[in-house]
Amino acid sequence: MAFSPLRFSVRRRLPELVAPSSPTPRELKRLSDIDDQEGLRFQIPVIQFYRHDPAMAGRNPAAVVRDALARALVFYYPFAGRLREGPCKKLLVDCTGEGVLFIEAEADVKLEDFGDALQPPFPCLEELLFDVEGSSAVLNAPLLLIQVTLLSCGGFIFALRLNHTMSDAAGLVQLMTAVGELARGLPSPSVLPVWSRELLEANPTPAPSFPHREYEQVPDTEGTIIPLDDMAHRSFFFGPREISTLRSRLPQQLRRSSSIFDILTACLWRSRTVALEPSDPNENFRIICIVNTRGRFNPPLPSGFYGNAFAFPVAVATAGELCSRPLAYAVELVKRAKSQVSGDYLRSVADYMVKNGRPHFTVVRTYLVSDVTRAGFGDVDFGWGKAAYGGPAKGGVGAIPGVASFFVPFVNSSGEKGIVVPVCLPPPAMRRFAVEIQNLLTAQHGVDDQAADGDNNKMPFLLSHI
Structure with a gap:
């Protein structure tokens, strides 16, 4: 289904600062050595779509959210402060109580105009999450920007931009859930x-106990996807049939032991590498998997911890190996990378950060995937029920398009539950990528009893493009 070139106008009130509704402590709070790594020093956008609810008639969603946000900031008061940078690039939150940026807006569009398939990329995103001048800096700027846009149908859009050094997906959903509960x-x-950010601080004498190839300094080549004006954005749908077909391509033992994440990540990594047509088969290509470590500590991190608590484990393979060998090869590499992650691994990352100047993860010939299907974005309820869509507003990491994709829960127009994956590539590579994915989904190699039937030849996996 083609992505609609929907256009509409948005009328915004002047931005305002929403401060905590009652006094909060004035103090300096250190971020952890996981929080303040270079690869998290950017703003990440999230968007939620909510339908009209007759039971909420007469209530202004923007006013409801604004009031609840002010009360939530009493509990989450560091978000109302500003980041400062100390010696050795150490980040601290100056809990000033200044507040977070908030915008109320109206749009001359209905939720139904966005179509049945709500998925990134969203039209007019820059109007639904307006970049207030001076607000996007990492230091000395608001840590959250929220825009609530009222729709002509009575529904609304809640869009948020987070300074990623403050929280990961789990921490952000915890904050958003708190705002919803108070609302x-x-x-x-x-x-x-x-x-409790001190739990993820480096040791006094940093000594990484694991190799961290995810932070290797790699000479740049044509393998880096750089910001381009002409980039293709598409969302690909993977439902039970598609996942089953991919699983059927694996040996029996790997079929049973591999998760959906393992299989889908390997499929995307391999297909993307093929699509980029690397000129040197001996160049290394990487896949970075975001792994939440909250339950991998002994004892676990405390309930309510809302800092960054994930690792960037990496799998590395040459272009020649990845493109010529079966899907099972990539699946095994992904599984091996994930298996090394533990609480000790993340503490090793903290040591590595301090010892090596808080480097950015490798982006040269790298693809990063993050599974937010269980993060709970869609469950956030401000009083109008659960979101029709909730999750990342777009792919990419910071200013680097094409490097990252998110796995987002999705229900297609037939009511089938699955995963939608936004992908960003140069147009020629995107065309090759779509063909490679289709080939993997239509070939019938060793399909087992759990696999799809002959209908796979007509799978509607491609949802949208722009």
Whole structure:
């Protein structure tokens, strides 16, 4: 289904700062050595679409969210502060209580105009999440920007931009859930926030205990995807049939032991590498998997911890190996990379950060995937029910398009549940990528009893493009 060139006008009120509704501590709080690595020093956009609810008639969603946000910031007061940088690039939150940026807006468009298939990339995103001048800096700027846009149908769009050094997906959803609970009348959040960033600080004498190839300094070549005016954006849908077909291409033992994440990540990595047509088969290509470590500590990180607590484990293969060998080869590499992640691994990352100047993860010939299907974005309820769509507003990491994709939960127009994956590539590579994915989904190699039937030849995996 072609992505609609939907255009509409948005009328915004002047941005305002929403401060905590009651006094909060004035103090300096250190971010962890996981939080303040170079690869997290950017703003990440999230967007939520909400339908009209007759039971909420007469209530202004923007006013409801603004009031609940002010009360939530009493508990999450560091978000109302500003980041400062100390010696050795150490980041600290100056808890000034200044507040977060908030914009109320109206748009002459209905939710239904966006179509049945709500998925990135979204039209007019820059109007739904307006970049207020001076607000996008990492240091000395608001840590959150929120825009609530009222739609002509009575629904609304909640868009948010987060300074990623403050929280990961789990931490952000915890904050958004707290705002939703207060908006629905709860006196306090059901999960109280816990700072505890010292748990992820480096040792006094940093000594990484794992190799960290995800931070290797790699000479740049044509393998880096750089910002271009002419980039193709497409979303690909993988439902039970598609996943089953991919699984059927693996040996029996690997079929049973591999998760959907393992299979889908390997499929995307291999197909993307083929699509980029690397000139040197001996060049290394990388896949970085975002792995949440909250449950991998002993004891676990405390409930309510909302800092960054994920690792960037990497798998590396030459272009020749990746493109010529079966899908199983890439799956095994992905599984091996994930398996090394533990609480000790993340503490090793903290040591590596301090010892090596907080480097950025490798982006040369790298593809990064993050699974947010269970993050809970779509469950956030401000009083109008769960979101029709909730999750990342676009792919990419910071200013680097093409490097990252998110796995987002999705229900297609037939009511089938699955995963939608936004992908960004130069147009010629995107065409080759789509063909490679289609080839993997239509070939019938060793299909087992769990695999799809002959209908795979007509799978509607491609949802949209722009």
